[in-house]
Amino acid sequence: MKQSEILQFLQQVAKQKISPENALLKMQDNGFTELEYAKIDTERTARTGYPEVIYGAGKSAAQITGIVQAMKQHEQPILATRVAADKAAAVLTQEPQLKYDEVAHTLVLSVAPPERIGEIAIVTAGTSDINVAEEAAVTAELFGNEVTRIYDVGVAGIQRLFSKLDLIRRANVVIVIAGMEGALTSVVGGLVDVPVIAVPTSVGYGSHLNGLTPLLSMLNSCAAGISVVNIDNGFGAAYNASMINHLAGGKQK
Amino acid sequence: MKQSEILQFLQQVAKQKISPENALLKMQDNGFTELEYAKIDTERTARTGYPEVIYGAGKSAAQITGIVQAMKQHEQPILATRVAADKAAAVLTQEPQLKYDEVAHTLVLSVAPPERIGEIAIVTAGTSDINVAEEAAVTAELFGNEVTRIYDVGVAGIQRLFSKLDLIRRANVVIVIAGMEGALTSVVGGLVDVPVIAVPTSVGYGSHLNGLTPLLSMLNSCAAGISVVNIDNGFGAAYNASMINHLAGGKQK
Amino acid sequence: MKQSEILQFLQQVAKQKISPENALLKMQDNGFTELEYAKIDTERTARTGYPEVIYGAGKSAAQITGIVQAMKQHEQPILATRVAADKAAAVLTQEPQLKYDEVAHTLVLSVAPPERIGEIAIVTAGTSDINVAEEAAVTAELFGNEVTRIYDVGVAGIQRLFSKLDLIRRANVVIVIAGMEGALTSVVGGLVDVPVIAVPTSVGYGSHLNGLTPLLSMLNSCAAGISVVNIDNGFGAAYNASMINHLAGGKQK
Amino acid sequence: MKQSEILQFLQQVAKQKISPENALLKMQDNGFTELEYAKIDTERTARTGYPEVIYGAGKSAAQITGIVQAMKQHEQPILATRVAADKAAAVLTQEPQLKYDEVAHTLVLSVAPPERIGEIAIVTAGTSDINVAEEAAVTAELFGNEVTRIYDVGVAGIQRLFSKLDLIRRANVVIVIAGMEGALTSVVGGLVDVPVIAVPTSVGYGSHLNGLTPLLSMLNSCAAGISVVNIDNGFGAAYNASMINHLAGGKQK
C-alpha cells in the first residue's frame, strides 16, 4: 500500500467515516484469492502492471484449471506457460475458451484484443530455438506488443543476420535466443542501440551442459547493453521486453 | 553501413561524382583508430548510441593512456572502469584532466555536463556492495541519467526497504545490487512495475562461490521483470539502464 | 552404552551375580535386528529419542515389507518415506494396516495417537513445493507436533506472506520450503525470533540445477538463525524441528 | 508492526488523540539508524530477539567504527565478526572499550555480564578448526549461553570422541565443526538426541574444494537431526544454537 493510501484511511478514521476495525480490515485486504493449494495474487496488475502468470510445469491439470477459474473472476487476461500437450487437453475439457499453442506450449485467455504497440524483435540463432521464441512471442503479444520474428540467423552464416539488420534495428528492444555457444548475442549487441535481452537455450549436447554454456557466454559478452534471463525463459524475456517497450511508449523508430 | 548509404555511394559512382576506387575506400572506412595494441571503435556512438568504454583491468597504465589520447581526438566523453588506484595515478600524470573516483575505481573525462533525465534507482543489499553501486552510478550519470542511491536495505531488516519504496517506485528502471544470497532482487521485483536489472556481487564467503550463488539466485527469481548481468558488473547494469531510461524519454513518474 | 551402565555390569560381576562371559554377551547386545539385507537399529529410540525411519527410495517393496515386519515387533511407530505409489501398493497387500499418503509419499503405522505439542509452522513459496511440505508435515505429526501449514506465500507477492505473519510467529520453529531462488527463507528469517530450518526443493529449471541454486542461496542467507537440510528433505527438516519443538516443551507463545 | 499495534494507532486516531499525519509518521518509524553507508537495524532485537551483528570482512575500519558508535547509543551488546587483526587495531584506537579475540577474530562490547544458561556443546574434528569454533563460542557466550568446548575428536581416532560422549550428551544442542570430509557430524548425529548444527570448514586441500566437500557431506548425512550452515560460519551456528538453547529454557539434562 502506498503511504498516501494509508493516510487516506487514517483521515477517514479521524473523520469517523470508518471504524478503526473496518479500516484495519481494509488495510489488511491481502490482495489474493486463497485456494487450498495456491494463493492467487490478484493485486499484481495494480502493483507491477501485469497479471499473475501460471507456471504450468510443476502443477497438475486440476490445479491449473482451478487457478484459471479463480482468475477468470477478475476479468484479466490469463496466461499459462510450460503446459504439456496432454495436460493442456485436460484443462481444455473444463475451460474450452482457452487457446493452446502447440509450439509455445502456452494456454491463453485474451479478454479483449489488446492494442499492440511496438516493437519487440525476437531473434533466434537456430531452428531448434523456436519453441522458446514462440513462448516469448505469445507472451509479448498478449501483453500488447508488436513482435517481429527473425529466426535461424546464427553467426555460422553471418550474412543471414546482416540481411535482417534493418528489421532488427527498428525495434525498441531485442530478444536474442540462442543455444550452442550463444555468440549471436554479442554480435547483435554490438550492432544495435537498444537493450538486448539474452535467452540461452538448452539446445546443444556434451559440454553444452544443458544451456549453462550459452548462459555463461551471454553473461560475459564483450558487447554492452545485454542482460540475461534463465535458460529457456522465453516468458521472462518477453515480460521484461514488454516493460521496456511500454516505457518507450510504442514510439516507432 | 546502412543500405541507404551504400545506395548513395552507388548513385554517386553512377553519376561519376566519385571514382569506383574512392568509393571503395570510403565504404571501407572502418570506423576505428588503429594503435599497436588496440583498435578503438570510433563508430560506436553512431552505431549503438554510446562511446566505447575502456575496461581497465587487463591493461597497463601506458595502454590506458594511449587509448585515452586517441579517443580525445573524437571529442566524446571517456570512461575507464576497473582502474586500480596506482594505475590511475600513473595515467593521471599524463592526462591530468581525467577524474578518478576512489570508490567506483573509474577514470572519467566529461566533455560537457550532460543533461540528466530520469531516473534510475540504484539499490544495494549491504554496505559492502557500494563499490559496485558507485561504478554503476558514475556510469549512469556520465551517460545523462538522474540517479537515486538507496544503499544497505537488504531483506534481513525488510522495514528498511519498505521505508524507501516510494523513492524506488519513482524510477524508470531499478538496478538491484546484492551479494550473499541476492534475495533483495526478488522482493524488489515483486513490488515495482518497471524493469529490474540485477547485479550479483562477489561479497560473501564459503559456498557463496565468489558471487555465483547470488548470480544463480537472481536468474531463478520467482518475480518476473528481472534480468541479470555478470558478477560485480555495475557498468553493464548502468549502460543497460541508461538505454531503458532514455527510451522512456526521461518521463517523470 | 553409558559408563554408569558399564559400571553396573562390572559391579554385578564383582558380586558374582553374573559370570564374565554373560556380562560380555549382554554388553555386546548390539541393539539391532539382523535381516539378510538390513540391520534394523532397534536401540535408536533410546539413543536419539526417535525410532529408525525407512528411506524407501533405494529399497524394493519386499525389502520395505521385511523391515516393517521386523520393526512391528518392537511396537514403535513406523515411518517409510519416498515410497512411490506402486511400491506402496505392493507393501500394503502384505501389511494393510499401514496408511499411504499420496501427496507426501509416506507409509505410516501409528501405534497410538501421539499427543501433539507445538507448534511447528511449515511455510512454502509455491504450490509445487507441497509434496515436500507434506512429507515434513506427516513426519512432524507422527512425532507428536502440532503443525500449521502456510502454503504458496513466495516473495513475488509479498503481501501474501505478511498476512500470515502472526500465524507464523506463533510457532516454536519454522520450516521454510522453497524452490526457484529460495528468497522466502531470508525474508522469513528476518521476521521471526525462532530457528528457521530451510528446505530447498528441486522445483525449477535451467540454471536452477535441480535445487542447488536455492540450496546455495539458503546457505548464504543474509538473515541469521537459518540452517539448511538437503534438497527436498522434508523428513529431515521435520525431524530436526520436532527435536527443537520438544526441547521448547510445547510451550505456547 | 503487529496488527494489534496498527489497531492501537487507528483507535487513537479515531479518538482524536493523535492526528492522521502524526500517526502515519509513527507507523513509518522505520526502526533503523541511517548512516551514509549503512542502515543499522535498531528494531532487530524486538523483532528477532537478537541485536544486529556487524560482519566485518567487507567493511573498512572506519565503517566498523561508525557503525559501532551508532549502535552504542541503543545500549545493546555489540558483536563484530571476521575482523582481521590490523583492522581491529584501527577500530580499537577509536573505541578502546571493545575487546578483540585473536583466535575468534571478533570485536565484542558486552553491556552487562549476561546470565548464561545452557548448555551448548561445540565439538571440532581437528586442531585447525579451532578458529571457527571460537567464533561460535564467543558468539554463544555473548548471547547468554553456557558453552562446553570439545576440540580435536575426529573419527580417525574415534576413542577420543567416545571418551567425551557423556559431556556432549549433556548439551541442549551440539555444534559440530569439521573440515576434511566432515564425517564427525554423522557419528555425533547418530549418538545424541538433540539437534546438531553442522559447520563445514575450509580446512583441507585438493578435492576438498575449500570446504565444499564437508558441506556436501554434512547435507547428505545418513544420521537425522542434522542441519547445516555455510562454510566457516561459526557465528551462524552459534546464533541458531542460542535460539534453540533458549527455547529449551536452559534446562539441565
Next chain:
Amino acid sequence: MKQSEILQFLQQVAKQKISPENALLKMQDNGFTELEYAKIDTERTARTGYPEVIYGAGKSAAQITGIVQAMKQHEQPILATRVAADKAAAVLTQEPQLKYDEVAHTLVLSVAPPERIGEIAIVTAGTSDINVAEEAAVTAELFGNEVTRIYDVGVAGIQRLFSKLDLIRRANVVIVIAGMEGALTSVVGGLVDVPVIAVPTSVGYGSHLNGLTPLLSMLNSCAAGISVVNIDNGFGAAYNASMINHLAGGKQK
C-alpha cells in the same frame, strides 16, 4: 563479399553497365534460402569450402525433410547427423534416395562418388566409441577423404596400439576417439608427427560426468599437437580433419 568483387560492381556501375539499384540488389544477394523455420546457408561451400550440414537432433522429421528438399536444388552433397532411426524412417518415406547409416546415425545424399584423397586415421579406445567413430568416418568419406579405421586399441592393453602404429603413422591427420579417461590421446600424440584431433565420448559412468572427464583430460594432454572438439562430436572432428587433409593435398606419406 571480397573487396575485389565490390570493386567489380562499382566499376560496372561507373560504366553504366548496371544500375545502382540492381547493383545493390546483387550485392545484397544474401546467400541463403528462407524457409519458415530455417535459413539455409547456400553460400557456405563458396565461403568455407563445405556445404551446410543438418544437425538432426533438435529438428522434426518434417523440418529435416523440408531442408533436404531445399538443399537438393543446389546440387550439393547432403549430410544430416544425429538422426534417430525412427526419424530417419519418416524422412526416407519422403526422400527415399537418402541413405541411412544405423551405426553412425547419418542420412547422406551423395551427388557423385567423390574422389578420396588421404588419409585420415580414426582411432578409438574401445568398442563403445564406435558410434562416434562412424559419424566421423561417414562425414570424412563424404567430404572426399580416405579413412583408416583402427578401433579398440585403448592403453590398458597398449600392445594393441603399438601393433597398429605403422598404419596410424601413414595418415595426414589422426582422430582419436576415447571415453573413460581419454589417455589414448596423449599416447598417440606422443608417437605421431601430424595433428591429432581428440574427441571425448560420453562412454563411462560415475565421475566420468558424461564425458567431461576425458574432455578435460584431452585439453590438458602432456603431448603437444592435440586439439579437442566437443563430447561425441565425430562430425566436427572429421570436418576439421578433412580441411587439414585437403591442405596436405592428399600426399601419401
Next chain:
Amino acid sequence: MKQSEILQFLQQVAKQKISPENALLKMQDNGFTELEYAKIDTERTARTGYPEVIYGAGKSAAQITGIVQAMKQHEQPILATRVAADKAAAVLTQEPQLKYDEVAHTLVLSVAPPERIGEIAIVTAGTSDINVAEEAAVTAELFGNEVTRIYDVGVAGIQRLFSKLDLIRRANVVIVIAGMEGALTSVVGGLVDVPVIAVPTSVGYGSHLNGLTPLLSMLNSCAAGISVVNIDNGFGAAYNASMINHLAGGKQK
C-alpha cells in the same frame, strides 16, 4: 615383452635357428584376438595376472556374445559386469553355460572352482549399496578370494559396526561401500591396520550429485590408509583387493 625374451630371440637368430623375418613375426605377436568391433587382450593374464573383463554397459548382446566366444578359446575364466537382465537373457540363449547374477548384474564362466585364499571384507553402509557390493563379491570370488560380507552397518547406528569389528579386522583388505556422505569409510579406516578401498555409490538424492559427494568425502578422509575407486565401481575395488590379498599370500590374521 621382457628384455630377456628379446635377447632370447636375438640369440636364436644369431644361431640361425630362426630367420630374421620369423623372429620379427613372433616378436610382433600382438597378444590379442581381433574382432570387427573389439581387440581382445589375450596376453593380459600374463601381463597383469588377471584376464580381461568385459564391461557390459556400452555393448550390445551380440557384441558381448562374440567376445565371450572368442575368449572361451583361451580357457580362462570369463567375467562380464554391468549386464542388464534383458541383455543377459539374450546372451544366455547363445552361451547357456554362463551364470547370471541378478543382484550383481554379472555374467560369469568359471573354468574351474578357484582356490580361495583370504580374506577380503566387504562392508556396506546401507541396504541400497548391496548391488555394488555383490558386483565386488562375485568378482573377488571368481579371482580366488574368500569374501566376508558385512552389510548395512552405517554410522547412524554405529553399534552395528562395532559388533562386527572383529570380523572386519580379520581381513587382509577391506572394501567399504557407501552412498550418502560416505562417513563409514573414515570410521573403518581409523579402526583397522590394513588397506581400505573405498567405493562411493550413487545412492542418495539432491546435493548428493549422483555419488560425487561420497566420492569427494572419501578422497578427503581424515583417516589414512584409504584409497578410492570410481562411483559404483565394485568390480574395480575387488580387482584391487584381490591383488593385495594375493600379495599377502592368503595369510590368516
Next chain:
Amino acid sequence: MKQSEILQFLQQVAKQKISPENALLKMQDNGFTELEYAKIDTERTARTGYPEVIYGAGKSAAQITGIVQAMKQHEQPILATRVAADKAAAVLTQEPQLKYDEVAHTLVLSVAPPERIGEIAIVTAGTSDINVAEEAAVTAELFGNEVTRIYDVGVAGIQRLFSKLDLIRRANVVIVIAGMEGALTSVVGGLVDVPVIAVPTSVGYGSHLNGLTPLLSMLNSCAAGISVVNIDNGFGAAYNASMINHLAGGKQK
C-alpha cells in the same frame, strides 16, 4: 578395545583382582594425550600399525612443536608433513633433532633406522611432480620400505617409461604421480600385475582445475588395479603402499 581384552578385565574383576571402579578406569584409558588444542592419538600404532602423523599445513609452529614434544614421550617415529620452510625453522629452534627435507617439506624424527623391506616404486610423469613424490618417498622410507624413484617418464615420450619397465615391475606396489591429464596412470596400470596407487598433482593450468582433471582421469582409468588418493597426497599414497608392501612380507619379485 578387542572383546578378548574386555573379557580379561571382566575375569579379573570376577576374581577380585581388580575393583570394578579401577576396571572402568582402565577400560576408559582413552588412548590419547590431551593438549589444549589437540588430542594426540597415542593408541594409533596398536590400532592401525602406524603412529599418528602431524599434518602441518593448518597448524602454527608452536602447535607443531607442542605435539612433537608430547609424541616424543611415546618413543615412536615422528613425521610432520606440509611444513613450510619458515615454519620448520621455528620448530627446529625448539626441537633441533628433527630433520627437515626441503623438497618433501617434511619434518622427521627417526627413533631407529628401520629395516626396509620392499619394494615400492614411485613413478612421476614430470619434473614438477617431484615435491609430491618426495613426500611419498620420505614417508615410505620412515615406515620401513625400500623405495625406487623413477621420475619424469610421462607418456609424451613413452620410450622413457618402457626403458624403466623392468625396474617398475620389480615392486610390490607402484605409486604413480602425475599432473596434467594423468595418462601415465593408465599406461602403467596396464603393464604391471601389482596394485597401482594414483596421486593426481596440482601441476597444470587453465582447465586443469588445480588437479581435478587428473583426479577425475585417474578415477575413470580404463586399466584395472588402480585406486586413487587426494590431489598432491604423497603421504597418503605412501601410507597405503607401505601397508600393502608389508602385507606382501617384503618378498622380492
Next chain:
Amino acid sequence: MKQSEILQFLQQVAKQKISPENALLKMQDNGFTELEYAKIDTERTARTGYPEVIYGAGKSAAQITGIVQAMKQHEQPILATRVAADKAAAVLTQEPQLKYDEVAHTLVLSVAPPERIGEIAIVTAGTSDINVAEEAAVTAELFGNEVTRIYDVGVAGIQRLFSKLDLIRRANVVIVIAGMEGALTSVVGGLVDVPVIAVPTSVGYGSHLNGLTPLLSMLNSCAAGISVVNIDNGFGAAYNASMINHLAGGKQK
C-alpha cells in the same frame, strides 16, 4: 622404433655383423638424456617432427638451466615457455645466448634462422589477449612459419574484423584467441575455409570462471572447422598450427 628398423637389426644379427648383446643395447637406446630431475626426450624431433619444449612454470631457474645445457648438445632450437621475468634473468646469467621475450614470456635459442613458410594468422579479440598471442607467435616463428598478427578485433565492433578479413583469409590456418565469451571464434569460423584453432584466455571476471566460459563456448561453437586447446595455451595452438601449415607445404593462397 619402426618395424623396418627392428628387421634391420635382426638381419645384422643373422649376418653376425653385430652380437645379440650389442643389438639389444642399440635397440634399447632409449632416446633420452637423463638428468637427476628430468629425462630429456632427445628422440622427439625424429618421432614427432618437433624438439621437446620446456614448460617453465613448474620448474626452478636451476632446472631450466640444466635442461637447456643438456639440450644444447643436440644442436636443436630451444624453446622455454611460461618463464617469469625474474626466473628468466637467473637463467640468462648462465646461458646468455638465450633471448627473452617480455610479452610472450619465452626463452628462445635459435640454431639458425629458420625458413618461414606460411602463413598462420593469429587473431585476438582484445588487447588483453596479446600475451597469449605472442606466446603463439614466438613459437610459430621458431618452428618456421610466417605469422600475421591481427589483434583487438572482437565482435563488439565487428567492422574491425571485416576490415581485416582478406588478410585472415590468406592464411593456411587461423588461431583465434579470445577471453570474455569467445564469440569471435564462431564468427571467424563461419567466414574462412581453413582450420581454426581456438585458444580461450583467462581474461574476464566473475562468471567467466578464469577462462572456462570461453573454453566451453568455443567447444560448442555453431561453426564447424574449429578445434580447441587449453586456456591460455598459445604454445599448443602454434604447435598444432605449424603442423598444419607444414602439411600444406607453405603454399600461398
